[in-house]
Amino acid sequence: xxxxxxxxxxxxxxxxxxxxxxxxxxxxxxxxxxxxxxxxxxxxxxxxxxxxxxxxxxxxxxxxxxxxxxxxxxxxxxxxxx
Amino acid sequence: xxxxxxxxxxxxxxxxxxxxxxxxxxxxxxxxxxxxxxxxxxxxxxxxxxxxxxxxxxxxxxxxxxxxxxxxxxxxxxxxxxxxxxxxxxxxxxxxxxxxxxxxxxxxxxxxxxxxxxxxxxxxxxxxxxxxxxxxxxxxxxxxxxxxxxxxxxxxxxxxxxxxxxx
Numbered sequence: 563x564x565x566x567x568x569x570x571x572x573x574x575x576x577x578x579x580x581x582x583x584x585x586x587x588x589x590x591x592x593x594x595x596x597x598x599x600x601x602x603x604x605x606x607x608x609x610x611x612x613x614x615x616x617x618x619x620x621x622x623x624x625x626x627x628x629x630x631x632x633x634x635x636x637x638x639x640x641x642x643x644x
Numbered sequence: 645x646x647x648x649x650x651x652x653x654x655x656x657x658x659x660x661x662x663x664x665x666x667x668x669x670x671x672x673x674x675x676x677x678x679x680x681x682x683x684x685x686x687x688x689x690x691x692x693x694x695x696x697x698x699x700x701x702x703x704x705x706x707x708x709x710x711x712x713x714x715x716x717x718x719x720x721x722x723x724x725x726x727x728x729x730x731x732x733x734x735x736x737x738x739x740x741x742x743x744x745x746x747x748x749x750x751x752x753x754x755x756x757x758x759x760x761x762x763x764x765x766x767x768x769x770x771x772x773x774x775x776x777x778x779x780x781x782x783x784x785x786x787x788x789x790x791x792x793x794x795x796x797x798x799x800x801x802x803x804x805x806x807x808x809x810x811x
Binding site: 590591594597598601602608609610612613615616617619620621623624626627630631634635638639 | 694696697700701704742745746749750752753757758759763764767768771772774775776782786789790792793796800
């Protein structure tokens with residue numbers, strides 16, 4: 563792998579993780595806030611709230627995982643490496 | 645009638661001011677008992693709620709196993725054995741990831757105020773292992789890892805039937 567491809571891959575990996583984590587991070591924070599407030603208001607609905615939170619977190623965090631996978635592929639299994 | 649009506653609140657007020665508190669102490673005791681009873685019932689209630697959450701995780705785990713078995717059979721039949729092994733490895737890491745995520749969500753609001761990121765180690769380790777081992781393929785392992793998504797969707801579609809069955 564030449565030096566330009568290596569540098570571009572490293573920069574792209576950092577951008578993929580960094581930019582990909584912004585949106586899910588904000589979303590997870592607001593979802594967790596809403597869930598904790600909901601549990602505090604209605605403790606009898608805690609099980610359902612936690613279940614819904616699990617579903618929403620699993621789907622939100624997959625966006626972060628996509629960025630992470632792209633970054634790891636660029637770093638360790640780069641398809642552009644000659 | 646009037647003096648009696650006027651005197652009774654004064655007497656009780658004076659009793660309470662003087663600390664003559666049989667009635668007050670019995671009230672306090674009953675309130676304490678009631679509070680402790682409420683605490684016990686709330687503990688029982690939270691135990692039921694956590695049991696409900698554990699049952700939900702178990703249902704998701706079972707559905708995930710069924711979906712994984714189906715996907716593995718399809719990949720053995722239509723692709724090859726290495727792809728099926730990669731898919732199974734990805735599915736196992738997906739189950740571990742979902743378990744860690746559920747554990748973190750279960751402790752949210754109790755022992756921690758935010759959801760941890762420990763579970764993100766699992767897909768990272770999966771990609772690293774698949775990149776290092778030449779017989780494993782990246783794409784089937786990622787598909788296997790993401791098999792928890794259809795399991796979650798199926799579980800939430802089937803939830804009304806499960807509630808009807810249990811209730």
